[in-house]
Amino acid sequence: QVQLAESGGGLVQPGGSLRLSCAVSGRTDSTYIMAWFRQAPGKEREFVVGIRWSDSITTYSSSVRGRFTVSRDNSKNTVYLQMNSLKPEDTAVYYCAAERTYVISLRAATYDQWGQGTQVTVSS
Numbered sequence: 001q002v003q004l005a006e007s008g009g010g011l012v013q014p015g016g017s018l019r020l021s022c023a024v025s026g027r028t029d030s031t032y033i034m035a036w037f038r039q040a041p042g043k044e045r046e047f048v049v050g051i052r053w054s055d056s057i058t059t060y061s062s063s064v065r066g067r068f069t070v071s072r073d074n075s076k077n078t079v080y081l082q083m084n085s086l087k088p089e090d091t092a093v094y095y096c097a098a099e100r101t102y103v104i105s106l107r108a109a110t111y112d113q114w115g116q117g118t119q120v121t122v123s124s
Helices: none
Strands: 002-007 010-012 018-026 033-039 046-052 058-060 068-073 078-083 092-099 118-122
Touching: 002 092, 018 033, 018 092, 018 118, 033 068, 033 078, 046 068, 046 078, 058 068
Parallel strands: 010 118
Antiparallel strands: 002 018, 018 078, 033 046, 033 092, 046 058, 068 078, 092 118
């Protein structure tokens, strides 16, 4: 198992940028999928992006493609989510998730390791 800890959330104006971090600790190896999900009040948890740790293959949701970029730093055991051109509809709690598998799943139920979440608010 791994432990996940997100950071980097906050309040930003529309059009602004934020970078979220997910620090990964515990027993790690290359056979993990790391993903970012988000959940707005009253809505289901939504897939944002996934990355395969071994080769950085990624899958983005259509709502963030071209604006968000996921990356990972093996030396720091950290996954990043760079969010640009933020919109009010991006407002949500953002969660980092992990699963020992080879295929990036868009389903939250697939992932059994979760961080505590970090709030992102996009508002003027």
